[in-house]
Amino acid sequence: MLDLAILGLLEEQELHGYEIRKQLREHLGLLANVSFGSLYPALARLEAAGAVEAIEASGTVPAKSTAPPTGSLSGEWAVLRSRGHSGTRGRRSRKVYRITDAGRVTFTELLGGAGRADDARSFGLRLAFARHLAPQARLGLLERRRAQLVQRLGEVRGATGGSALDVYARSVVEHTADAVADDIAWLDRLIEVERSAEVLTPGVPAPEVLTTVARTEPTGREGDNQ
Template identity: 60%
Template sequence: MLDLAILGLLQESDLHGYEIRRRLRDSLGLMANISFGSLYPALARLEAQGAVSAIEPGMAPVTGVAMGSLSGELAALRARRSKVVVAKKARKVYRITPLGRELFTRLLEDPSAGDDPRTFTLRLSFARHLAPDVRRALLERRRAQLVERLSEVRSATARNDLDVYARAVVEHTAAGVALDIAWLDGLIAHEGAPQHTSPQSPTAGDTMSSASTSPQG
């Protein structure tokens, strides 16, 4: 799961660990603070597989891509005024390999490679890399899962041995799942409608929001 996230980010630019974490937090906006205890082992794993390769520190061109927006820009500013060349510390910058790109595609498309909510959210975030039919299949699959889950939760709602609080929880859960389904329906409708290449189709634009798919609370 982390592998998918990492490869997806590296797809766009070379990054070092810390920055990957930051982007996971606020570019993807989801995936509440992945811990380093997960991140670094994941990077090591991917490197061992040959899916990413580490650009040795010092070799990395200091200009641009590799640095975090915040730290990078500040460092650049400082460099300009204090005329000290910002010799980057022990940063290990990672770059995706062709093999990594293959792996990314596989993780993104193969349903058997994880089907939990987190993975779905991640896949959807990267859905621009998917062919329209695969994308649609992804949405439909998820929808089916949610429909099943909804009926389970609804049956729990029907129980009469629940006190106020337990009941509040299950009802809230059910409502959440229902809204997720509605949201997916919106997305599916968008997929189905003939795709204009023009950025904004007239009816599009506000069907794209609703409730929580559950990428963390």
């Protein structure tokens, strides 16, 4: 989930952890407010998996070979400090990450349903990076999400109908249901736009892009755990 977000950002530019978090807050603000307690472990995980690689400072620094991890780091820091860097001054040693070819493969897999979890965050993230998907995969993503929301809305509206909830609980349920209905209407608009676009440019698959999407396999019977 976080992996997708990180790889998606690194696909466009090299970034360090702090900056990744800032961009996520700005771009996807309310959707993904990631904490450092998830971010740094995620970066370490991706680096260990070979999906990203760390480069010393911003820009292309000679890499200093493999510097001793402990000991006097002040030497390296001095180098970083002395170097003229773009934008604001006064920062601390940072690790800038770059996506690898393997990372791009992983990103594509995650975008196309490989990574489990179909909550709102996950979908929002996938849609935010939907430009990397082929038109048909994009459409599939939207339609699967729509079907899912319709089903869940039906369950809730059905189950809640007769029960005796007090004002507050009822208000929460109804407002949540309304919000889901709004989501569906939004998806409908997006789907329509996608279909129009598809009619205009039929059978022209974009290069370097996912053409198929992993279907939600029928085992497990919907959102049920276990």
